[in-house]
Amino acid sequence: MIDGALVQWLADELAAAAAQARPVAPLTARAPGLDLTGAYAVQRALVRRWTDAGDRVVGHKVGLTSAAMQQQLGVDQPDSGVLLDRMVRTDGAILDAGRLIAPRVEAELALVLGADVPAGATRDQAAAAIASVAVAVEVIDSRIADWRIAVEDTVADNASSAYAVVGWPVPVEDVGDLRTVGLVLHRNGDVAATGAGAAVLGDPVLALTWLARRLAEPGKRLQAGQVVLPGAVHAAVPLAAGDVVTATGSGLGSVSLRMAAA
Amino acid sequence: MTTPASAARSLREARLARIPRRPFTDTDPALDEAWGYRVQDLDRAGRLAAGERLVGAKLGLTSRAKQRTMGVAQPIVGFLTDAMQLGTGDDERVLGRTAQPRVEPEIAFRLARELDRPLTPWTAEQAVDAVTVAVEVIDSRYAAFGFRLPDVVADNTSAAGFLVGRWTHPRRAGDLATAGCVLSVDGAVAHTATGAAVLGHPLRALVHLSEHLVRRGERLPAGAVVLAGALTDAVPVRPGVVHRAEIRGLGAVELVPADR
Numbered sequence: 001m002i003d004g005a006l007v008q009w010l011a012d013e014l015a016a017a018a019a020q021a022r023p024v025a026p027l028t029a030r031a032p033g034l035d036l037t038g039a040y041a042v043q044r045a046l047v048r049r050w051t052d053a054g055d056r057v058v059g060h061k062v063g064l065t066s067a068a069m070q071q072q073l074g075v076d077q078p079d080s081g082v083l084l085d086r087m088v089r090t091d092g093a094i095l096d097a098g099r100l101i102a103p104r105v106e107a108e109l110a111l112v113l114g115a116d117v118p119a120g121a122t123r124d125q126a127a128a129a130i131a132s133v134a135v136a137v138e139v140i141d142s143r144i145a146d147w148r149i150a151v152e153d154t155v156a157d158n159a160s161s162a163y164a165v166v167g168w169p170v171p172v173e174d175v176g177d178l179r180t181v182g183l184v185l186h187r188n189g190d191v192a193a194t195g196a197g198a199a200v201l202g203d204p205v206l207a208l209t210w211l212a213r214r215l216a217e218p219g220k221r222l223q224a225g226q227v228v229l230p231g232a233v234h235a236a237v238p239l240a241a242g243d244v245v246t247a248t249g250s251g252l253g254s255v256s257l258r259m260a261a262a
Numbered sequence: 263m264t265t266p267a268s269a270a271r272s273l274r275e276a277r278l279a280r281i282p283r284r285p286f287t288d289t290d291p292a293l294d295e296a297w298g299y300r301v302q303d304l305d306r307a308g309r310l311a312a313g314e315r316l317v318g319a320k321l322g323l324t325s326r327a328k329q330r331t332m333g334v335a336q337p338i339v340g341f342l343t344d345a346m347q348l349g350t351g352d353d354e355r356v357l358g359r360t361a362q363p364r365v366e367p368e369i370a371f372r373l374a375r376e377l378d379r380p381l382t383p384w385t386a387e388q389a390v391d392a393v394t395v396a397v398e399v400i401d402s403r404y405a406a407f408g409f410r411l412p413d414v415v416a417d418n419t420s421a422a423g424f425l426v427g428r429w430t431h432p433r434r435a436g437d438l439a440t441a442g443c444v445l446s447v448d449g450a451v452a453h454t455a456t457g458a459a460v461l462g463h464p465l466r467a468l469v470h471l472s473e474h475l476v477r478r479g480e481r482l483p484a485g486a487v488v489l490a491g492a493l494t495d496a497v498p499v500r501p502g503v504v505h506r507a508e509i510r511g512l513g514a515v516e517l518v519p520a521d522r
Contacts, residue, residue, distance in 0.1 A: 180510035182442030182456030196442025196454035
């Protein structure tokens, strides 16, 4: 465990790294006492800095939801980060390469909540809280140099989140089984990756029940109106200046972003 | 150089004995894709002479990733016979007839009419009267699936068996490019993809097949089955285990092989 002063110091350092798009060395290499609890404390301090400056929390993202990613980082559970209003963009978004360090993209589902999800929610209760579903491109980025991350590094760094370009939501009744919703990621006209909802913990709804449990503390809960990115359905694809990326989902239409030159 | 006739003979022996062999290109680096198809043609002629019936075709190397690995820009084509068709009750045959079987999820098309002319992406759907989910069992006659392009073409693109699901009219199947595909093993998700993993759209496999047939002066009859190509990486086939492929709009199909 690390003390409160170090938590704040690491949060300040990550905030500066994000603001200047200048990466820092792995936190775990410099603060060996940093465990998962401490990493979430750093994330909370980082988010508090942003909300104190006027940003609004509009949702959450869940990461490390595939067996492959969990093996790679040596963990047996997902992680999560916070989505702020300035991170969530709409179709046709143009992102500034100069504000990102080593960005990657993933096609994802975006789940829009119509009701709160309490900490002990069952799978079916969590499913019933989903009002609508959209297709999204998540842009991830690491403020840790060269993505040399341990799980504590990425958790402290707000789960390596950067942007989510989210399409128009479709009522969940019209979407049906989320496990077989397919997602196709095109980059500059070529199919770069494909996957289906079942890649997320076997069932994307389980990302909601996990997240609801993780957020369980006074004053925190998964709320109606929030958007949740439940996790990637394919390995992340590098994003370069000039790239145009489109995600298309079964019955969900598509959403695009362009990465402007630096 | 290994003659096509002797290569076809050794591949048949390797298949029947279930003992994988070394790739021909190890000793004959000059062998090419055309040589591979000559071997495949002899293999097919031999099987048909022995009483097997031609029931369709299959495509391989339909993903960019696999094409890059093999250093090609085009898919490859193999043939399907009735002896490869698995159905309810005879799934146990899979392990008894193969050496190192793997299974992959696919989209299968059924031809509405004879395929004897080149299709375009805009006419391909009209050539099909039904579509479904399938699992293909592949089994290389080369040790550990270690082969180069001419070897795998000669080996009928590793074809071993296939199991198709319930046929659906293409118009009721929905968009095949975005349809999600889930391959699971005893309930655990192994891989996911969508139809776009096959050449951007699975109907493109049919277009490629039509061009391949026309170039070779061949045709496929109405009712023939076309396996469009693997949607995900393959997983090893294990006895007593449920290998399940599900595709949105097409249903699911399960292969549960008995111990050999």
